Every structure is written in C-alpha cells, then in structure tokens.
Amino acid sequence: MNKEMRLQTISKLISEHEIKTQEELGEWLNCSGLQVTQATISRDIRELKLIKVPSKDGTPKYSFKMDQDHFIFEKLRHKLKDALIGMEVINYFIIIKTLPGHAHAFGALLDSMDIAGKAGTICGNDTCLIICRSPEEAVSFKQQIDLLQA
Structure with a gap:
C-alpha cells in the first residue's frame, strides 16, 4: 500500500474512532491489513497535522486541526x-x-x-x-x- 492510501486509512480511522495513542493507531492499522513501524506512524501523524484534543471521557485523543x-x-x-x-x-x-x-x-x-x-x-x-x-x-x-x- 502506498503512502497516500496509508494516510487516507489513518484519516478514516481517526474520524471513526477515538484513538488515543500511537500504539492504538498501530493496532487499528494492523487490523486494516497494514504493517507499519512506530516511526512511520509518528511521521504520518506529523504530516496529517493531527493534534490531541479531549475525548468524551476527558482523556486526550487524536483529531484534526479543524476539529480543534x-x-x-x-x-x-x-x-x-x-x-x-x-x-x-x-x-x-x-x-x-x-x-x-x-x-x-x-x-x-x-x-x-x-x-x-x-x-x-x-x-x-x-x-x-x-x-x-x-x-x-x-x-x-x-x-x-x-x-x-x-
């Protein structure tokens, strides 16, 4: 899978789920059939400009800047x-x-x-x-x- 498809998958996962850690994002990507390293996840988070915002229970979760x-x-x-x-x-x-x-x-x-x-x-x-x-x-x-x- 190319980088653009991986970024689209991450965007979809962040939109649909309350993902709170890079490890959790890695697990979701793994379930989606993508094997990625923590370093790749970290770079993708920076490239997508994901930020942490409060989730429904008050703990931080990943989100897009527009949500912030x-x-x-x-x-x-x-x-x-x-x-x-x-x-x-x-x-x-x-x-x-x-x-x-x-x-x-x-x-x-x-x-x-x-x-x-x-x-x-x-x-x-x-x-x-x-x-x-x-x-x-x-x-x-x-x-x-x-x-x-x-």
Missing part, C-alpha cells in the same frame, strides 16, 4: 457569553473588558486561533488588548468576534 478550531470557537463563544463586559476598536487595537480574572483566558483562546490581521494579544486581569496589523483588520476582527456572540 471548532472546539476553540465554542470555548470562546461561551467565554464571551459568560465574562465579556465590553469591546472597543481603537485604531490598530481591540480592547476587551472582562470580568476580573478572565482576560488571560480570552487571550489564550484568541492566540490559539488563526484569524487574519491579528498580530498578538496582551492581557491583564480584566483587560485583553488585541493588536492588529491595520485599523481595517481590527474592525474586521471585532466583527468576527461579534458574530460569535450572535
């Missing part, structure tokens, strides 16, 4: 609902005011998201400063956050 993006968006949506006080665009910046102690959580979520125009975040106790690359991108970024609140 959905997970992050959902966490941000809940955080916006639970702790956001206000948001304001000033030139290149977006200032997010939160309940005390929540700004760092906003910053961590926003930093993990790949949103065009965002250069980075700086957070205190109740304020998160998002630095954008242009005033237009700051407005666009805020609009994207506003859509999450809808």
Whole structure:
C-alpha cells in the first residue's frame, strides 16, 4: 500500500474512532491489513497535522486541526457569553473588558486561533488588548468576534 492510501486509512480511522495513542493507531492499522513501524506512524501523524484534543471521557485523543478550531470557537463563544463586559476598536487595537480574572483566558483562546490581521494579544486581569496589523483588520476582527456572540 502506498503512502497516500496509508494516510487516507489513518484519516478514516481517526474520524471513526477515538484513538488515543500511537500504539492504538498501530493496532487499528494492523487490523486494516497494514504493517507499519512506530516511526512511520509518528511521521504520518506529523504530516496529517493531527493534534490531541479531549475525548468524551476527558482523556486526550487524536483529531484534526479543524476539529480543534471548532472546539476553540465554542470555548470562546461561551467565554464571551459568560465574562465579556465590553469591546472597543481603537485604531490598530481591540480592547476587551472582562470580568476580573478572565482576560488571560480570552487571550489564550484568541492566540490559539488563526484569524487574519491579528498580530498578538496582551492581557491583564480584566483587560485583553488585541493588536492588529491595520485599523481595517481590527474592525474586521471585532466583527468576527461579534458574530460569535450572535
């Protein structure tokens, strides 16, 4: 079996099963008729850009980055609902005011998201400063956050 078919098989297995370790993935591949080494599995995981996300029971499992993006968006949506006080665009910046102690959580979520125009975040106790690359991108970024609140 060629590499492309092996990667497709791994993608299918990850989509259909909660696979938590490389050893478990190797067992599934073996059951699918593929004999692969741990080194090959490790390279395939890197090439597919698989990441670990919480499974239904809370233990880490392999997943695709797009699943992680959905997970992050959902966490941000809940955080916006639970702790956001206000948001304001000033030139290149977006200032997010939160309940005390929540700004760092906003910053961590926003930093993990790949949103065009965002250069980075700086957070205190109740304020998160998002630095954008242009005033237009700051407005666009805020609009994207506003859509999450809808």
